[in-house]
Amino acid sequence: MWSGTIGAHPDSAGYRRRADWVFTNRRGGVSQGEFESLNLAAHVGDDDSVVAENRQQLGEMLGSPPASLAFIDAEHGHNVYRITEHSLQPEGKCDGLVTKSADIALVALAADCTPIVLADTKNAVVGVVHCGWRGVVAGIVPATIEAMLDLGAECASMAAIIGPAICQDCYQVDSECADQLMAVVPDSAHRHSDGRWYADVSGAACGLLERAGIGVTRIEECTYTNPDLYSYRRDGRTGRQGAAIVLRSMSVAP
Numbered sequence: 001m002w003s004g005t006i007g008a009h010p011d012s013a014g015y016r017r018r019a020d021w022v023f024t025n026r027r028g029g030v031s032q033g034e035f036e037s038l039n040l041a042a043h044v045g046d047d048d049s050v051v052a053e054n055r056q057q058l059g060e061m062l063g064s065p066p067a068s069l070a071f072i073d074a075e076h077g078h079n080v081y082r083i084t085e086h087s088l089q090p091e092g093k094c095d096g097l098v099t100k101s102a103d104i105a106l107v108a109l110a111a112d113c114t115p116i117v118l119a120d121t122k123n124a125v126v127g128v129v130h131c132g133w134r135g136v137v138a139g140i141v142p143a144t145i146e147a148m149l150d151l152g153a154e155c156a157s158m159a160a161i162i163g164p165a166i167c168q169d170c171y172q173v174d175s176e177c178a179d180q181l182m183a184v185v186p187d188s189a190h191r192h193s194d195g196r197w198y199a200d201v202s203g204a205a206c207g208l209l210e211r212a213g214i215g216v217t218r219i220e221e222c223t224y225t226n227p228d229l230y231s232y233r234r235d236g237r238t239g240r241q242g243a244a245i246v247l248r249s250m251s252v253a254p
């Protein structure tokens with residue numbers, strides 16, 4: 001897994017805010033067989049009680065377990081939901097979640113698609129994105145940025161981390177997909193010497209974030225070639241890794 005912290009901004013009330021994030025791999029957890037072993041998805045055929053235990057482990061991986069976890073139920077569109085203490089789960093299918101509430105982890109699940117966590121700890125807003133090529137075309141990246149701006153975030157104080165996803169050397173697509181991607185981000189598909197088209201979804205997401213003026217860090221790990229990561233294209237029936245971020249608010253020691 002990969003984990004870290006964004007920001008530590010003091011506010012006027014004497015609190016310091018940070019965002020803790022994690023990208024999981026297959027290690028840990030209790031799933032068996034093709035889901036071995038930290039599968040976080042309930043919709044793929046794994047045992048529900050096993051997934052619940054794995055999700056509890058995800059909470060622990062965030063430093064301290066958050067009060068609750070909110071999961072994206074992806075549809076490759078541009079729906080973004082706001083999570084609050086009064087609305088702890090998204091109201092429907094979506095590919096982005098945002099919140100201003102501390103101690104609620106936002107989680108995206110993926111197995112080749114690109115997961116992104118975002119934080120503006122100065123303005124106390126965090127977000128998470130699930131983004132495949134359809135999501136790039138549908139506009140999920142700018143839609144999530146917009147939802148964060150609506151909550152008071154500023155692009156100049158936002159940081160984004162792009163997690164493990166299928167890389168541009170492994171992700172063969174048809175020419176129609178390549179055309180649609182390149183219409184959004186010109187450099188996001190390439191034709192190799194074999195005549196086939198390959199898509200760079202993480203590169204496209206990175207381009208969209210940078211276009212908005214957001215600083216981006218990339219975890220350049222390919223789900224398709226790394227056996228420690230779930231890959232739908234490689235394995236078909238398989239689990240999902242998670243990308244999670246939680247806003248923390250701590251009183252500053254006197």
Ligand SMILES: [Zn+2]
Pocket residue numbers: 166167168169170171222223224225
């Ligand atoms: Zn690859």
